[in-house]
Amino acid sequence: MGVSGRPAAVGILMGSDSDLPVMEAAFGVLREFGVPFEAAVLSAHRTPERASAYAASARGRGVRVIIAGAGWAAHLAGVLAAKTTLPVIGVPIDSSPLQGMDALLSTVQMPPGIPVATMAVGKGGARNAALFAVQILALSDPELAGKLSEYKAAMAEEVLRKNQNLDAAIRTSFLDES
Missing domain, CATH: 1.20.5 (Single alpha-helices involved in coiled-coils or other helix-helix interfaces)
Known part of the structure; x- marks a missing residue:
């Protein structure tokens, strides 16, 4: 169930709980539009099996779009995209000494066949990720x-x-x- 008590249409994952202040911008947009969502902390590096299982099971739970926020090497969005056919939107987090440039490049430079829609670094990117998810959902709503x-x-x-x-x-x- 999503945080609203209804089945989640959007899954929001963060590589660390330190990403929460950035990703809260996405929560706010989804709440504004009344889109139910779920959120979790799963790491591409520290919990790769759980991250993969999340992506593989998301469609069956009713999730229609996944947003993944991660900093540093930022492989979370790619790991999720490799395990699902749902749209995955990546949000690079500005948590590293490189102020998110490493996360941006890790998120945007996906190999052919594993697309990830990549937003701007930081809170603006999280907000746009949620708006993009709303646009995707609005195609059939x-x-x-x-x-x-x-x-x-x-x-x-x-x-x-x-x-x-x-x-x-x-x-x-x-x-x-x-």
Whole structure:
């Protein structure tokens, strides 16, 4: 069961509990859209059998998209993608001395036949991973597609509001200087 008590449509895995502050951004987006999810800490290096078993059993549990956040060598998304036909979205975590560049390259450089959709490093990437998962799910869910359209329209309205505020501030500042 997902954290909402309903079967999870999205599985979110982290290579370490230290990745949680970044991956919480994905939780927030999925909650905003009402998408049930489950989350776990599984490591491609320290618990490879469990990570593989998770991916192999995800479809049977109703999971339709997997998001994998990992830092350092960041092999989690690739291990999961090798064991499932579900879409896997990788989120490189900026936890290493290389500030996530190693995780980005490990996540994006998958061998042919093992695709992983790779997002930006860090919280922005986690947020976009969840939005991308929502877009995938919305392909077969008209209600979710509607929520996504409303979300994008609200983002556009917010930008236009900020533009109006900037315009007003510039006009006020210019008039004050005359």
